[in-house]
Amino acid sequence: MMFLAHLLDSPVCGKTDELIGKLDDLIVRIDHSPYPSISGIVVRDRGRRFFVPAAHLVGMNGVAKLNSSVVDVQPFRRRDGEVLLAKDVLDHQIIDISGRRIVRVNDVQLTKIESDFRVIGVDVSAQALFRRLAPKRLADRIQGRHIIDWDEVQYLASAAPVQLKVSYNRLTELNPVDLARIVDALSFRESAELIGGLDHETAADLLEEVSDERLADLLEGMDIERAADILEEMAPGAAADALEDLTRDIAARILARIEPEEAADIQEALSYDEDSVGRIMETDFVRVPMGSTIHEALQAIRTLESPPDPLLAVYVVSEQDPEELRGIVRLRALMLADPAMLIDDIMEDDLPTVQPEDRAEDAARILAEYNLLAVPVLDESMRLVGVVSVDDALAVLMPEIWSRRGARTHL
Structure with missing residues (x-):
């Protein structure tokens, strides 16, 4: 295993061990590979910076060893898609996907896999930063690392001053x-x-x-x-x-x-007012006409292209008017009922309702008092226009706490 901090400023030598310069940076291309390979190195020599392709690099163990003594010393000019590990990754923020947090890169871990040198992880420990800042005689005494696998991090393209194509699908x-x-x-x-x-x-x-x-x-x-x-x-x-x-x-x-x-x-x-029921109610819910069987109600749910989330209950409406609420069936009761039974036989028809103009706090109070997970919303003509779930009500009453839960209520 190798670490970027140890490699930087190390000698770069040609095939016959002559000094070419010092290792200034390593270049990778962030692609769909879980572990991006080094595409080249940037060498510094007497104020010049030039590029050496990774194909010429045979080792990096204290010395960056090349398989040739002939190099092109034209000034290095970075191209779109190129990421410099020291300039664009080290000391920059990346996202730790597994840890669900932002971390600072204090070192970069590399290894050689077959003929390629690849980035395999980042060290986010404070010790890695201390090692870089401490005098060389003390750096080796500082122990400890916290390595995050490169496949578990998200690189942020804005850290590089060139055009990058970075996928954010993992997020x-x-x-x-x-x-x-x-x-x-x-x-x-x-x-x-x-x-x-x-x-x-x-x-x-x-x-x-x-x-x-x-x-x-x-x-x-x-x-x-x-x-x-x-x-x-x-x-x-x-x-x-x-x-x-x-x-x-x-x-x-x-x-x-x-x-x-x-x-x-x-x-x-x-x-509607910002703190009203109308502002937080959901208009996506499942209606089932009276006279339907349990089997038909379940089939209606299964055939929905995008079922409501959360799906807490189905709302039984008149056969003649789909906006006339007749009752409610909680999802648990629906799942446990005999498929041949009529929905009318298990629906609850004596439930509280709210109106769009009511305060959201009032809906939350009703949900708590009646031990409900959702309450229907009826307009002034007593027509079903929406539903307020316990999620919606609590998000209004306790927005910070509820957001930190990051969860839905399920039956």
Whole structure:
């Protein structure tokens, strides 16, 4: 195993051991390989910096040994896609995916695999930094390392001053709450870069969890079309909250680019007060007409392209009017019932309801008093317009605590 800090400034020698210069940096290309290979080294000699391809590098054990004594001493000019380990990785922040945190790289671990030298990890320990700063006579006495496998980290392309194509697909493994904490802790440039590498749905889940200030900055800084695509994937209430934090001009331009159906839902949410039931209610829920069997109700759920999340209950409506609420069946009761039974026989028809204009705190109180996971929302005409789940209510009452949970309530 080798470490970058030990390699830097080591002699670079040719085939017959003549001194070529000092090792100034190592070059890699961040690609889809879990362990990127060294593509070349930068050599420093009497004020000149020049490139030596990795094909000429045969060893790095105290001395960087080349298989040739002839090198091209044309001044080094970095190209797009090239990352310099000392300049762009060492002392920079990266994301520890398994640890769900941002870490500082204090050293880089390398090894030789067959004929290639590869980056295999980063040392984030304080000892690694102390070794680099301490006099050489003391550095070897400083023990301890904390190595994170390179395949478990996310490099941030903004650390390099050239164009890089970096995949952020691994970040989709993180809970949106954990990822939001990381985005809030990064610089605006880094967070914008990260968001830019995510698909619309993942970006929407993430942006629902970031701080209001960071959300507004990110939306105002991105392309209008991209912002509209992301807001379309958000819950209407969350999208409405986001638009309210933007300037009127930008909010109007984004809303104009959103698909009409989603835009109508967002505008409806905007018509309610910020702390009202109407702002937090979910309009995506499962309706089942009276007279359906349990089997038919379950089939209706299974055939949904995108079931509601969380799916806590199904709402029994009139056969003649799908907006006339007749009862509710909790998911647990539905799963345990005889498939041949009618939904009417197991539904609860004496449940409290709330209205869109009610305060969100009132919905939370009803959920607690009646031991419910969701409460229906009826408009002034007593028509079913939405549902408030315990998640939604508690997110209003205890936003910081609930966000840190990073979990949904399940039956």
